[in-house]
Amino acid sequence: MFKFSFGEKSYLGVDIGTASIKIVELENSAKGPTLKNYGILESRGHLERLNYAIQTSGLKILEEETVQLLQILLKELKPKGVEVAASLPAFSAFTTLLEMPLMSPEEISKTMPYQIKAFVPLPLEEVTIDWLPIGEVEDEKGIKKQQIFLVAVPNEQIRKYQTIFANVGLKLRALEIETISLARVLTGGDPTTSLIIDIGARSTAIAVAAAGNLKYNSQTDFSSNALTQAISKGLGITIPRAEELKKTRGLTGTGGEYEVSTLMMPYLDAILNEARRVKEVYEKDYQAKVDRIILSGGGANLLGLEKYVTAELGLTAIKASPFAKVGLPGEITSLTAELGPTLAVALGLGLKQIKK
Ligand SMILES: Nc1ncnc2c1ncn2[C@@H]1O[C@H](COP(=O)(O)OP(=O)(O)OP(=O)(O)O)[C@@H](O)[C@H]1O
Numbered sequence: 121m122f123k124f125s126f127g128e129k130s131y132l133g134v135d136i137g138t139a140s141i142k143i144v145e146l147e148n149s150a151k152g153p154t155l156k157n158y159g160i161l162e163s164r165g166h167l168e169r170l171n172y173a174i175q176t177s178g179l180k181i182l183e184e185e186t187v188q189l190l191q192i193l194l195k196e197l198k199p200k201g202v203e204v205a206a207s208l209p210a211f212s213a214f215t216t217l218l219e220m221p222l223m224s225p226e227e228i229s230k231t232m233p234y235q236i237k238a239f240v241p242l243p244l245e246e247v248t249i250d251w252l253p254i255g256e257v258e259d260e261k262g263i264k265k266q267q268i269f270l271v272a273v274p275n276e277q278i279r280k281y282q283t284i285f286a287n288v289g290l291k292l293r294a295l296e297i298e299t300i301s302l303a304r305v306l307t308g309g310d311p312t313t314s315l316i317i318d319i320g321a322r323s324t325a326i327a328v329a330a331a332g333n334l335k336y337n338s339q340t341d342f343s344s345n346a347l348t349q350a351i352s353k354g355l356g357i358t359i360p361r362a363e364e365l366k367k368t369r370g371l372t373g374t375g376g377e378y379e380v381s382t383l384m385m386p387y388l389d390a391i392l393n394e395a396r397r398v399k400e401v402y403e404k405d406y407q408a409k410v411d412r413i414i415l416s417g418g419g420a421n422l423l424g425l426e427k428y429v430t431a432e433l434g435l436t437a438i439k440a441s442p443f444a445k446v447g448l449p450g451e452i453t454s455l456t457a458e459l460g461p462t463l464a465v466a467l468g469l470g471l472k473q474i475k476k
């Protein structure tokens with residue numbers, strides 16, 4: 121474990137994924153936000169039952185298991201602070217881009233209930249709304265309109281998270297969809313418009329962000345576990361063995377190993393097709409270009425992925441490096457290339473509380 125300076129206030133970022141929970145503890149030191157500690161715990165039976173998930177797209181989250189996993193993590197971590205920001209999976213919120221006549225924030229707030237009815241399939245009193253002004257565009261007639269990015273989260277989801285954190289003695293200060301956390305940590309302070317592809321175990325979040333703000337949000341169920349499954353079926357080997365091959369060979373194999381990447385390709389291409397669609401929709405709706413691709417999530421560690429994505433989408437793809445914004449204890453600098461994409465969401469959540 122790491123050396124700590126005692127007595128400082130710390131902030132926790134908790135990313136509850138489908139297959140694992142990640143916690144980071146950040147401290148606001150003289151040098152800026154710094155990582156004090158982190159923990160990652162995979163759910164029981166994650167590899168044995170690839171279809172099993174802590175989070176599911178049916179808005180369910182397995183509360184009991186989540187509490188148990190958090191308790192194990194917290195026992196190890198012994199964090200100094202109790203304040204937490206947590207993330208919701210990209211699939212658990214309704215998001216949309218609205219175009220409205222130019223008006224004041226107060227006026228926008230007043231119209232929101234009507235806007236929401238149009239696209240959220242839940243009664244108004246069952247969702248919590250957040251919105252963000254994005255910018256202005258001109259329509260075909262030259263009339264200026266403002267673009268508003270709207271996020272609606274079912275209250276049921278929020279209540280579940282409140283219960284979970286109360287059960288482990290933590291104070292839930294903020295809850296946001298994971299792509300908002302990613303936008304903050306991967307594009308904050310940088311105006312380059314980025315297509316973020318977060319390849320998780322069970323789902324892939326796809327977003328467009330610039331200057332720390334989320335501008336488009338989408339997701340697909342094609343994900344890194346699908347790659348493991350394809351290898352397992354194709355080669356007739358166990359899931360743990362296929363998982364190992366995926367991680368050691370990635371897309372870079374030759375000769376006999378080449379088969380591993382061939383087997384993964386259709387599923388990888390399914391992810392990239394959705395990414396391509398998001399890029400096209402974004403560019404049309406926002407009348408702006410995407411400049412680069414950032415690969416995040418554990419699945420971004422697939423060997424050779426940056427090169428493959430760059431070629432397929434015709435746009436430079438880089439691996440997420442959230443540690444550009446969070447200082448590190450010397451002991452773990454060698455691990456950051458792999459850890460960065462995995463911890464990106466949790467780090468973005470930690471930063472949310474420090475950067476207020
Ligand atoms: N070196 C690697 N090469 C290829 N895949 C990897 C590598 N390391 C981790 N993965 C894959 O990344 C996935 C886990 O990613 P991550 O931790 O982002 O998922 P998660 O957040 O739990 O899930 P989700 O985002 O779907 O809820 C697993 O499928 C794992 O096999």
Ligand SMILES: [Mg+2]
Pocket residue numbers: 137138320321417465
């Ligand atoms: Mg994830």
